[in-house]
Amino acid sequence: MSLPRCTSKLAAAAAALAATVALAACGSDDEKTPTTAAQTAPAVPSAGVYGTYHRRVTRADLSRTDGHRSESGPTQEMPLAGTYRLTIARGSAQDVLKATDPQDFVIAMDVTLDRGGLLRATSYVDPNQGAFCGPEIPIPANYAYTSHGGELVLTAKDDPCADRDSILTGTWTRG
Numbered sequence: 001m002s003l004p005r006c007t008s009k010l011a012a013a014a015a016a017l018a019a020t021v022a023l024a025a026c027g028s029d030d031e032k033t034p035t036t037a038a039q040t041a042p043a044v045p046s047a048g049v050y051g052t053y054h055r056r057v058t059r060a061d062l063s064r065t066d067g068h069r070s071e072s073g074p075t076q077e078m079p080l081a082g083t084y085r086l087t088i089a090r091g092s093a094q095d096v097l098k099a100t101d102p103q104d105f106v107i108a109m110d111v112t113l114d115r116g117g118l119l120r121a122t123s124y125v126d127p128n129q130g131a132f133c134g135p136e137i138p139i140p141a142n143y144a145y146t147s148h149g150g151e152l153v154l155t156a157k158d159d160p161c162a163d164r165d166s167i168l169t170g171t172w173t174r175g
Contacts, residue, residue, distance in 0.1 A: 049113060049147045050095075053086045053172035061170065065162035076134045079163050086152075086172050088113070096125060099132075099167055107132055119143040119154065121164070132164035143168060150174040 059081050070076070082102030089096050094110045097119075108125035121141040124131050131139075141159035145152060152172040156165045 049145065049152065050088050050090050051174055053152050053174050054083055055086070055170050055172045056083050057081055057167055057170070062166045065166045068160065069162035070134065070137060079167055084167060086168070088152075097121065106130060113145070117144055117146060118157075119145050132167070133161035137161045141165075
């Protein structure tokens with residue numbers, strides 16, 4: 001029994017498609033293994049990074065960033081010198097960094113930390129409650145961090161905000 005002409009064309013097309021799919025699936029030995037989400041997601045930092053720290057922000061810390069400081073916004077002012085408190089807390093969807101100045105004014109930022117030692121500040125939790133710099137300064141910033149023996153060292157890698165850089169860059173002591 002022979003197939004009708006349209007059915008035999010359909011069968012030939014299906015066979016050609018199956019051959020193409022089979023060849024594409026084979027690949028070569030030099031292809032890279034597909035990347036999974038677990039391989040591309042930043043590794044979670046050790047739990048030892050999270051906690052509350054303090055450090056004394058000095059006039060020298062504030063002067064170090066004078067070259068790119070802008071206090072042009074209507075509510076912007078130079079940060080205070082004195083003892084600051086820094087809290088880094090694990091969140092359900094996003095980690096949070098809170099910096100509290102000597103007069104208990106708090107600025108909170110969403111951050112991500114990776115095991116490789118990079119802290120990325122991505123957005124303010126509530127910019128109406130507090131921000132390091134005015135709206136003319138980009139919010140995102142990157143800091144290198146190391147944590148050892150009750151100390152957390154932050155170093156600005158990419159931060160256009162002088163006030164945030166002055167406050168965060170330095171050695172913080174747990175407690």
